[in-house]
Amino acid sequence: xxxxxxxxxxxxxxxxxxxxxxxxxxxxxxxxxxxxxxxxxxxxxxxxxxxxxxxxxxxxxxxxxxxxxxxxxxxxxxxxxxxxxxxxxxxxxxxxxxxxxxxxxxxxxxxxxxxxxxxxxxxxxxxxxxxxxxxxxxxxxxxxxxxxxxxxxxxxxxxxxxxxxxxxxxxxxxxxxxxxxxxxxxxxxxxxxxxxxxxxxxxxxxxxx
Amino acid sequence: xxxxxxxxxxxxxxxxxxxxxxxxxxxxxxxxxxxxxxxxxxxxxxxxxxxxxxxxxxxxxxxxxxxxxxxxxxxxxxxxxxxxxxxxxxxxxxxxxxxxxxxxxxxxxxxxxxxxxxxxxxxxxxxxxxxxxxxxxxxxxxxxxxxxxxxxxxxxxxxxxxxxxxxxxxxxxxxxxxxxxxxxxxxxxxxxxxxxxxxxxxxxxxxxx
Amino acid sequence: xxxxxxxxxxxxxxxxxxxxxxxxxxxxxxxxxxxxxxxxxxxxxxxxxxxxxxxxxxxxxxxxxxxxxxxxxxxxxxxxxxxxxxxxxxxxxxxxxxxxxxxxxxxxxxxxxxxxxxxxxxxxxxxxxxxxxxxxxxxxxxxxxxxxxxxxxxxxxxxxxxxxxxxxxxxxxxxxxxxxxxxxxxxxxxxxxxxxxxxxxxxxxxxxx
Amino acid sequence: xxxxxxxxxxxxxxxxxxxxxxxxxxxxxxxxxxxxxxxxxxxxxxxxxxxxxxxxxxxxxxxxxxxxxxxxxxxxxxxxxxxxxxxxxxxxxxxxxxxxxxxxxxxxxxxxxxxxxxxxxxxxxxxxxxxxxxxxxxxxxxxxxxxxxxxxxxxxxxxxxxxxxxxxxxxxxxxxxxxxxxxxxxxxxxxxxxxxxxxxxxxxxxxxx
DNA sequence: TATGAATGAGACTTCATTCAT
DNA sequence: GATGAATGAAGTCTCATTCAT
Numbered sequence: 001x002x003x004x005x006x007x008x009x010x011x012x013x014x015x016x017x018x019x020x021x022x023x024x025x026x027x028x029x030x031x032x033x034x035x036x037x038x039x040x041x042x043x044x045x046x047x048x049x050x051x052x053x054x055x056x057x058x059x060x061x062x063x064x065x066x067x068x069x070x071x072x073x074x075x076x077x078x079x080x081x082x083x084x085x086x087x088x089x090x091x092x093x094x095x096x097x098x099x100x101x102x103x104x105x106x107x108x109x110x111x112x113x114x115x116x117x118x119x120x121x122x123x124x125x126x127x128x129x130x131x132x133x134x135x136x137x138x139x140x141x142x143x144x145x146x147x148x149x150x151x152x153x154x155x156x157x158x159x160x161x162x163x164x165x166x167x168x169x170x171x172x173x174x175x176x177x178x179x180x181x182x183x184x185x186x187x188x189x190x191x192x193x194x195x196x197x198x199x200x201x202x203x204x205x206x207x208x209x
Numbered sequence: 210x211x212x213x214x215x216x217x218x219x220x221x222x223x224x225x226x227x228x229x230x231x232x233x234x235x236x237x238x239x240x241x242x243x244x245x246x247x248x249x250x251x252x253x254x255x256x257x258x259x260x261x262x263x264x265x266x267x268x269x270x271x272x273x274x275x276x277x278x279x280x281x282x283x284x285x286x287x288x289x290x291x292x293x294x295x296x297x298x299x300x301x302x303x304x305x306x307x308x309x310x311x312x313x314x315x316x317x318x319x320x321x322x323x324x325x326x327x328x329x330x331x332x333x334x335x336x337x338x339x340x341x342x343x344x345x346x347x348x349x350x351x352x353x354x355x356x357x358x359x360x361x362x363x364x365x366x367x368x369x370x371x372x373x374x375x376x377x378x379x380x381x382x383x384x385x386x387x388x389x390x391x392x393x394x395x396x397x398x399x400x401x402x403x404x405x406x407x408x409x410x411x412x413x414x415x416x417x418x
Numbered sequence: 419x420x421x422x423x424x425x426x427x428x429x430x431x432x433x434x435x436x437x438x439x440x441x442x443x444x445x446x447x448x449x450x451x452x453x454x455x456x457x458x459x460x461x462x463x464x465x466x467x468x469x470x471x472x473x474x475x476x477x478x479x480x481x482x483x484x485x486x487x488x489x490x491x492x493x494x495x496x497x498x499x500x501x502x503x504x505x506x507x508x509x510x511x512x513x514x515x516x517x518x519x520x521x522x523x524x525x526x527x528x529x530x531x532x533x534x535x536x537x538x539x540x541x542x543x544x545x546x547x548x549x550x551x552x553x554x555x556x557x558x559x560x561x562x563x564x565x566x567x568x569x570x571x572x573x574x575x576x577x578x579x580x581x582x583x584x585x586x587x588x589x590x591x592x593x594x595x596x597x598x599x600x601x602x603x604x605x606x607x608x609x610x611x612x613x614x615x616x617x618x619x620x621x622x623x624x625x626x627x
Numbered sequence: 628x629x630x631x632x633x634x635x636x637x638x639x640x641x642x643x644x645x646x647x648x649x650x651x652x653x654x655x656x657x658x659x660x661x662x663x664x665x666x667x668x669x670x671x672x673x674x675x676x677x678x679x680x681x682x683x684x685x686x687x688x689x690x691x692x693x694x695x696x697x698x699x700x701x702x703x704x705x706x707x708x709x710x711x712x713x714x715x716x717x718x719x720x721x722x723x724x725x726x727x728x729x730x731x732x733x734x735x736x737x738x739x740x741x742x743x744x745x746x747x748x749x750x751x752x753x754x755x756x757x758x759x760x761x762x763x764x765x766x767x768x769x770x771x772x773x774x775x776x777x778x779x780x781x782x783x784x785x786x787x788x789x790x791x792x793x794x795x796x797x798x799x800x801x802x803x804x805x806x807x808x809x810x811x812x813x814x815x816x817x818x819x820x821x822x823x824x825x826x827x828x829x830x831x832x833x834x835x836x
Numbered sequence: 837t838a839t840g841a842a843t844g845a846g847a848c849t850t851c852a853t854t855c856a857t
Numbered sequence: 858g859a860t861g862a863a864t865g866a867a868g869t870c871t872c873a874t875t876c877a878t
Contacts, residue, residue, distance in 0.1 A: 021841080040338070042251050045868065058843050061870065129249055129338045164396075168385060168403045175384040176377060187373070194377045201410040254851060259861095267854090267860045276852070439862080458756070460669055463847065476864050479849065547667055547756045582814075586803060586821045593802040594795060605791070612795045619828040672872060677840095685839045685875090694873070 027053045032070045033119040041126040079138035103200040114181040142170045236262045242328045250335040288347045312409045323390040330387040445471045451537040459544035497556035521618045532599040560588045654680045660746040668753040706765045730827045741808040748805040769797045
């Protein structure tokens with residue numbers, strides 16, 4: 001009890017700095033995302049980001065060396081999140097599903113991710129233009145994850161096959177669902193279905209090789 | 210008579226200027242494309258474009274109301290070019306080919322186009338960021354062309370089917386082949402094959418519905 | 419007569435742009451000098467210089483790529499002026515004077531220059547720190563001029579002698595009179611005399627080698 | 628007794644701290660000197676100085692009220708050092724030397740000093756720009772020392788003579804030898820000789836007044 | 837006493853576009 | 858029509874110094 005109290009106090013006294021920093025970094029990122037979505041990266045100003053995040057501009061520059069770094073951090077935050085989502089499909093629970101169901105869920109998962117993270121689009125549109133290397137980094141992470149999953153779906157795949165197939169799947173799903181997310185709901189729904197069909201038949205054709 | 214003579218003279222005097230104008234416009238577009246690819250649209254300056262194109266900045270602004278218009282003009286130039294390429298696949302000579310051959314040629318045609326026109330995607334990536342409204346113009350034209358072709362491959366397709374399938378094909382091929390064009394030759398070749406497989410199986414699955 | 423009038427009109431219509439530019443450049447330099455003297459180079463702002471010179475800041479940056487360039491231009495303006503002053507001592511009229519009178523006038527000429535150009539000090543103090551190369555360039559110009567004069571005073575000097583002696587004279591006079599110019603009048607006068615004595619005896623000792 | 632013990636203990640506890648402080652102050656000064664030489668005073672940042680000196684920035688500001696104070700401390704450190712060097716020339720052993728030998732050694736001593744302390748002039752050049760008031764402190768001390776020496780060389784000098792002559796000698800030697808130290812070895816050697824000649828003849832001329 | 841995160845005024849500079857010639 | 862000097866709003870980023878811990 002006493003210990004807990006002490007540790008609570010200790011925490012109260014020690015953490016603040018770090019905790020406040022983290023909170024500030026996150027507030028900056030959240031605000032930056034909103035502003036990038038609203039006005040685009042080029043039109044956004046670091047001054048406004050700092051003002052809305054209620055941190056002095058100097059503090060912003062203590063965390064991020066320049067404006068680009070904010071975009072990059074945002075990109076990484078999203079990449080990690082999406083990769084986590086995809087990692088789920090490496091679990092036994094998923095791998096035992098019929099392929100059609102597996103693909104259905106995979107594509108739908110990505111769709112849901114884009115729906116729930118409207119910033120992803122805005123951020124990566126900018127990234128593609130400004131820092132293609134960073135975009136690649138994000139996709140590469142996904143491709144690696146997918147490359148690790150494929151042998152579990154069909155042990156006959158060679159490593160080269162896995163890499164190529166994973167590449168195609170990640171890029172195709174990523175691009176199509178991303179574009180779909182900007183379409184009217186009905187058409188978006190249709191595109192999701194088509195993407196599922198596209199990927200399912202593609203995978204099946206590889207299984208029957 | 211008098212009119213004809215006058216117009217002849219007028220032509221004599223006007224044409225050279227028009228010819229020079231056209232040449233200048235094209236030089237501006239060529240230079241702008243190179244600079245956009247190299248530095249990105251945002252970093253490029255109208256002054257540099259004019260300087261490299263050896264055109265006074267004031268003259269540049271006589272042809273293009275603003276910087277965006279240059280990008281837009283570039284987009285149109287490309288769209289027409291690629292669409293011409295795709296239109297070929299609406300010809301009888303192509304439509305009689307076996308589907309696998311048809312798809313093979315289609316994808317390869319796009320691959321060749323990107324190889325020969327490295328600026329195409331670079332330009333459209335910028336457009337996506339800078340003028341999302343205009344973006345679709347490029348792919349949309351292709352999608353329409355493809356939407357017109359699909360019924361000829363399978364008359365059972367409803368208009369909605371056609372639109373959705375064309376959308377998926379154009380976007381998937383466009384994106385995958387574009388990315389492939391930035392990969393090492395061996396892997397690029399493999400990606401082209403995979404894209405063919407992806408599209409072929411997708412179309413076949415729709416034929417057997 | 420008519421011709422003159424025409425040319426006057428022509429001048430009136432042709433020059434303005436160039437004349438206005440030159441006038442502006444000079445106004446910027448004059449203002450910059452005053453502000454550098456008053457506040458020092460580091461404290462001066464391009465904004466203020468432009469404002470006082472009544473030119474838009476953008477115009478200032480059309481003539482000078484950056485703040486340093488203004489200082490450099492100022493330095494060159496002065497270097498040329500001082501060199502002109504020294505060149506006078508290569509004329510026959512001066513060379514026939516007795517050495518003591520020659521040296522007296524030389525040192526006094528430099529003293530007068532510093533007195534009449536209070537900006538020289540302020541500018542070169544900054545230059546010494548910020549762009550030592552430019553300062554050297556100025557002195558080198560003077561040293562060359564002096565190196566060309568010395569053989570006329572004593573044809574026995576070897577080129578190496580000339581260079582070394584010119585170097586010593588330019589640096590010694592330049593530094594001492596410069597420092598003298600910042601001293602109270604009476605002491606300044608004394609320092610000028612001492613500098614004359616210093617240089618005269620130095621030269622005489624070389625003549626009797 | 629008790630007091631002594633207490634003071635002993637106190638010393639035991641205080642000294643180490645003082646020793647550490649001194650070491651830190653010196654490390655800061657050493658680092659600052661290096662950075663001032665390399666980048667100039669204006670470009671140097673207190674943060675970098677602290678970082679390279681491995682001292683927290685807050686600690687730096689406990690020793691030096693502001694950036695200028697570091698420069699000032701550096702100046703004092705050097706002034707004392709050079710003045711010690713010059714004081715030697717007030718000793719009997721030196722004063723009995725022939726004037727030519729005396730001057731030879733004096734100039735050579737300064738040359739050696741600059742060679743061994745490349746930072747001296749760099750520091751004082753900065754001071755001239757940044758804090759002209761303080762500047763003189765350095766040379767002024769030398770001038771005073773020299774003013775005290777001159778009567779011993781020639782008792783006929785009036786105090787005003789002494790001050791003027793000392794001023795000229797200190798400034799001339801200081802400036803010429805400093806510049807010489809930045810020249811290629813052969814030319815530097817020549818400049819040292821010329822400076823000796825310059826000063827010797829100057830002094831001799833005063834002796835024969 | 838020691839620490840170093842936080843601060844924010846303000847500096848420099850860019851560049852799309854215009855319009856007098 | 859052609860030209861290119863002129864414009865000035867506004868953006869990014871720095872850094873000496875403080876003060877809460």
